[in-house]
Amino acid sequence: MTREAMEYDVVIVGAGPSGLTTAIRLKQLAEKAGKELSVCVVEKGSEVGAHILSGAVIEPRALAELFPDWKERGAPLNTPVTADRFLFLTTDKAYKLPTPPQMHNEGNFIVSLGNVVRWLGEQAEALGVEIYPGFAASEVLFNADGSVKGIATGDMGVEKNGEPGPNYQPGIELHARQTVFSEGCRGSLTKGLFSKFNLRDGADPQTYGIGIKELWEVRPEVHQAGLTMHTVGWPVSTDVYGGSFLYHLENNQVAVGFVVGLDYSNPHLSPYEEFQRFKTHPEIRKVFEGGRRISYGARALNEGGFQSVPKLSFPGGLLVGDTAGFLNVPKVKGTHMAMKSGIEAAEALFTHLTFDGQTGPEVLGYAERLKQSWLWDELYQVRNIRPSFRWGLLGGIAYSALDTYLLKGRAPWTLHHHADHTQLKKASDCAPIVYPKPDGKISFDRLSSVFISATNHAEEQPCHLRLKDASVPIATNLALYNAPETRYCPAGVYEIVEDPSGPRMQINAQNCLHCKTCDIKDPTQNIDWAVPEGGGGPNYPNM
C-alpha cells in the first residue's frame, strides 16, 4: 500500500523543549528575513506535554535567548527558587551538606516542564509552526543517496496480529529538506541513526539514569514555595549513584522524585521501591503526611555528558536535545541545554537552507556553532563528575569537590564510561534487597501509581516492546539475573507468570510510561522499544 506524502522544509520529531525551540527559532529567522519556511512537528503524545516529565528546576538562560520577553509572554515560570538544601540521609538521620556550586539555583525557577512545553507549543503555533500531536514517527525514510528524506508516521488501527483492523489508517510520509530528531533520551529512531551513520564512533557509550517522579498536594503548613532540596545516601547503598529531588511549586504542590543511575550492578535493586522507601524517611515523610498524591511518572535521562555526545549531524538531519545527550548531571538540569541546542540547530539550518549557492546534504554548521557556545563549555567542565562516582558515593563526592574547587573542570584527563547494560552482576552474587510493603498513604504499589499517570494504549495493537529473541527473558534474564525487568520497569510492564509448563514472561505493554529503561538496561539488549500507536502512553498533567 502506498502512503500519502507531504513536503516540508523542516520536519521535527518530538514536541519537547529542544524540538519546539528549533521550530520557533526557525520561524523567527524566516520572519526576520522575510522568507517562507515550512516547519512541521510530530509528537507521539496525545497532546503537547503529555509525555514530558522532568523535576524540574530550569535555568532560563536559553529561554531568554529564544524570547527575551518571555515574562511578558506569560511563560509559566512562576516559582523562583528561594532556598537550596542538600542533605545526606542515613536510615533515620539527615545531615546538611554544603550545596555544591553547580546546584545553586539563584535566578532559576521551579516549573512543571509539561506546562512550559505546552506554552512553547502555543508560541510555535502562533508563529506558523504546524504541530501534530498523536502522531508517532515510526520510521526514518532515506533518499537513494543514503541521506535522510524524512519520516513516516505509524499506521493506526493495526490489530494485535499485525493485520489491518476495520479502522486501519496507513501512516503518512513527511518529507523534508532537513529532519530534526528531538525524541528525548534514548530516541527510538535516533538509535537506528546511530548505527546507520556510525554517529557514536569515537564517543563513550551513553549512560543513563531512571527518574521516577510524583506530584503531591501537601498541607499548607509544610509548604514553602521556592524551596528545593536534594538528597544523597539512604535508601540506596553507597555503590549506587542515586538521589532525590524535592521541589516546592505553587499552590501547595510538591514535586518529588528519585533518580537511580542505570549502571547499578545488583539485579535485585528496584528503583521504584527505592523511591517509595525514600519517602518513608522521617525527614521526608513529614512533608507528605496528610497530603495527596496527584500524579506519577517516570523517564530515563542521559548521564554520559560530554564524553558521550555523538556526531550531531548526518546527511539530511540533525540530533538536538536529550536524544543527543545534552544534560548537565551535577547541575541536575537539561532543559536549558536542550533549548540551546535547538537554537543553534535552527541558526545553522536556516543558514544552510537559505544559502544561494551549492550546499551539501549535511548541516555541518550546527556542531561548529554548538562547540563555540556556552553549552559546550558547560558540558566540558563537569565531564568528570558523574564518572567519578564509580568510586562510590564518598569517593565521588571527594573527587567532585577536587575537580570543581581545585581543578575547576580543567583536569588534564577525562574519565570514561561503560555501557549500563553490561554492569549487572549475577543475582546469585548479590545480596537480595527486601523492600517494605507500601502503606497506601506515603508509599504505593506500582499499579495504583500507573493508574494516576493516565496511561493508555489502544488495546488491539501489536506489542511495541519487541523481543529480539523470545527465549531470553526466561533462559537468560530469569536464570542469571532473577528477571531484573520486573524491578527496573516503573510501570509493572514485565511480569513473570507461573504457568503449568513453567515460568513465562508476560508483557503488559498497555502500562508503558515510555521511560525507555528496558531498552537501556536489558543485559543482552534483547528489548527494542518501538513507538506504539500515536496518542498512546501517559497523559501527564503538570509533570
Next chain:
Amino acid sequence: MKILVPIKRVVDYNVKIRVKADQSGVELANVKMAMNPFDEIAVEEAVRLKEAGKATEVVAVSAGVTQCQETLRTAMAIGADRGILVETDADLQPLAVAKLLKAIVDKEQPKLVILGKQAIDDDANQTGQMLAALLGWPQATFASKVEIGAESVTVTREIDGGLETLALPLPAVITTDLRLNEPRYATLPNIMKAKKKPLDTLQPIDLGVDVTPRLTTLKVVEPARRSAGVTVADVAQLVEKLKNEAKVL
C-alpha cells in the same frame, strides 16, 4: 439533507479526575481535554450518512470556552463540513445548551440532529431530550443503528433486555449509544484540511438565549474510598465472615 451535530469539550476519558481542594468542582487546569466520546460517535455517524449520499452537509456545533474551537476542528477532521461555536465562559447546564441548540436549529434548519446520549463529565443525559422537547420534534435516544428513509428515519435503540426499533418522521433528534459505530482515526491530511474549513463564532446573546445557571453546585467530593479486601482461606471462613462480619446471611 443537513445534519447538525452538537459536540462537547470534556476532560479526556484517560484522565484521572481530581476534585479541587476547595470542593468547588473538578480540577481542569492543564488537564487534557477532548471531544466527548459519544459525540465523536455522533460525528462519525453523520459523516457516514454523508458519505453514503444520505446527507448533503454536516455542521458541528459546540458551546463553551474559546478552546472548544479545537474540538470543532477535530469534528471537521473526521469529516464535518463546518463548525459553529457559541462562545461563553459561563457554566453551561443542559437546559441552557438545549436552548442554544434550538436557536441554532432555527437558524440552520437541519433535518436531523445527532448528538451523544450523554457527556462523560456530568453524565446528565438531558440535552438531547430537552432539545427535542423545545423543538417539538420526535426523538430516539441511545441509538445503536440509524437508517435514513425518504421522509423518515428508523432507529434501533439499546434498552434493558433487548433492542427496540422506532420509526420517526423527519426532522428528528437522535442520541447515540456506544455501539452505533467506531469512530475513524483523523488522518494528518484531514487534520490539515480541517484547519481551513469555516468556523463561525457567536455569543449566546446573538441567539437571544440567557445561559445563566439555574442549578447551584453546593460541593463536589470524591467517592468514599473502598477499603482493601482480604483473601479468605476457605468456604467455611467466607460463610463465617458473611454471617458475623458483613451480617448479610
